[in-house]
Amino acid sequence: MYAENRAQLSAAAIAYLFSIIPDQERQKIESFYRLKDKQASLLGKLLLFQSLNEFEGVEKNLSAFTYSANGKPLLNGAGVSFNISHSGDYVVCAVANEQQIGIDIEKIVEIDPDKLSCALSPSELAYVKKSQRKNFEFFKIWTAKEAILKAKGLGIQRDMTGFEILHKGVWLYRQELFFLTEIEIDPTYCCIMATTTRPYEIQKDKLIPEFIDEGLMC
Numbered sequence: 001m002y003a004e005n006r007a008q009l010s011a012a013a014i015a016y017l018f019s020i021i022p023d024q025e026r027q028k029i030e031s032f033y034r035l036k037d038k039q040a041s042l043l044g045k046l047l048l049f050q051s052l053n054e055f056e057g058v059e060k061n062l063s064a065f066t067y068s069a070n071g072k073p074l075l076n077g078a079g080v081s082f083n084i085s086h087s088g089d090y091v092v093c094a095v096a097n098e099q100q101i102g103i104d105i106e107k108i109v110e111i112d113p114d115k116l117s118c119a120l121s122p123s124e125l126a127y128v129k130k131s132q133r134k135n136f137e138f139f140k141i142w143t144a145k146e147a148i149l150k151a152k153g154l155g156i157q158r159d160m161t162g163f164e165i166l167h168k169g170v171w172l173y174r175q176e177l178f179f180l181t182e183i184e185i186d187p188t189y190c191c192i193m194a195t196t197t198r199p200y201e202i203q204k205d206k207l208i209p210e211f212i213d214e215g216l217m218c
Contacts, residue, residue: 001103001193002047003185006039007089017042021049040091044084047093051082054095072153083150090185094193102151103183104143105191111138121161139190140182144171147194148178 088107164172183191
């Protein structure tokens with residue numbers, strides 16, 4: 001998996017990254033109104049491109065995607081699953097071979113436990129309320145749920161309470177097992193990856209050193 005902090009990129013680095021992506025993708029990114037959304041989309045595409053370099057025989061064209069019925073981008077026939085997430089200053093991308101994968105990152109902010117009944121089951125809500133780290137524990141649960149849904153190619157559900165924790169790192173959702181791995185990115189963020197088989201060794205890298213020399217860094 002790859003992770004990058006968009007806030008640490010210089011203007012020169014951003015300009016360089018824009019110059020190496022296909023015109024079609026550049027136009028999509030330019031359609032975003034906010035600069036941070038443009039940067040997040042740009043980095044997400046490039047993190048994916050860099051990740052795909054690890055897989056032989058995979059089409060590296062960033063425009064060569066199809067989409068599932070739920071809108072999840074796919075690489076047909078490649079046997080490779082990927083997922084991109086961004087929150088705050090960070091963008092992350094995870095890629096796996098011959099299994100489904102989802103990843104979610106969330107910036108930890110202040111929450112009101114009394115407004116979480118639609119997001120947490122009664123037992124999850126009780127756990128968060130009694131915790132000394134309410135904000136962290138909520139986002140740990142929420143990020144795990146989003147990672148699982150993204151692995152299945154689903155969006156946020158109206159009912160987010162139908163998840164079961166079998167034991168540490170193993171969850172059940174709609175009769176399907178998911179294996180969760182916490183990824184240390186930043187102490188003020190929570191990042192979790194979900195896979196449908198036990199994850200092999202996770203390699204965590206940054207994109208920018210692969211493309212840009214230190215002269216373009218902040």
